[in-house]
Amino acid sequence: KAWLGLDVIDVTPDVAARASLYRVEGAYVKSVAPGSPAQKADFAPGDVILSFNGRKIRTPKQFQNDLSGSEVGSEVYMCVAKDNHRVTVYAVPEERPPYLPAVTKTFPLVGIKVSEIAFGSERAERLQELGRPGGVLVEKVIPNSPAEKAELEEGDIIMSFESRPVRSLREFLSDLAGAQPGQTVSMCLMRAAYRKTIYVALTQNSRFSAIILHRQLCSFVR
Incomplete structure (x- = not known):
């Protein structure tokens, strides 16, 4: 199962306002697993994923479904709202580990x-x-x-x-x-x-x- 190491939640109206989003949608990055593909791609808590491989992302569940359908080892790209800018982030999903240590x-x-x-x-x-x-x-x-x-x-x-x-x-x-x-x-x-x-x-x-x-x-x- 493809994995990037992102923990995502719903976008709130406050988050949408801070990120200058037109709509309250997307996948808000709550945390990034250490050493994960997402960390290597410079994802950070507070980022908002707006699209995945060209497909608009409206909810965290949609993002997880799209990611799950990706191939391990094949590069994916995402449009991300980061620090009030829109950037394209490229990452290579890995096989989901059995678990990661928790704080x-x-x-x-x-x-x-x-x-x-x-x-x-x-x-x-x-x-x-x-x-x-x-x-x-x-x-x-x-x-x-x-x-x-x-x-x-x-x-x-x-x-x-x-x-x-x-x-x-x-x-x-x-x-x-x-x-x-x-x-x-x-x-x-x-x-x-x-x-x-x-x-x-x-x-x-x-x-x-x-x-x-x-x-x-x-x-x-x-």
């Missing part, structure tokens, strides 16, 4: 270790199929920790924090840093085929005190 971060006070969703993993492909902008993976839950009391589980994917999409580990860190003691926050998780929202009241001693106000099975992920 991880541990939160001792919360009792969880989370990571970016690894490139090429089944979870990454599942999120892409569902049209989700991303998330962070709960890799470890410390026994008797606030996270365990909040019923977080290893393998959960945190998709939003206070109704704001969590697209990357950096966004999750930023959201945590902005939370105030005493504030009640919500996180939406994906667990297997379900989404689950957890509401937590933060205390003075720990950002996640695991005082659970409400736990609700939100909906089936379709």
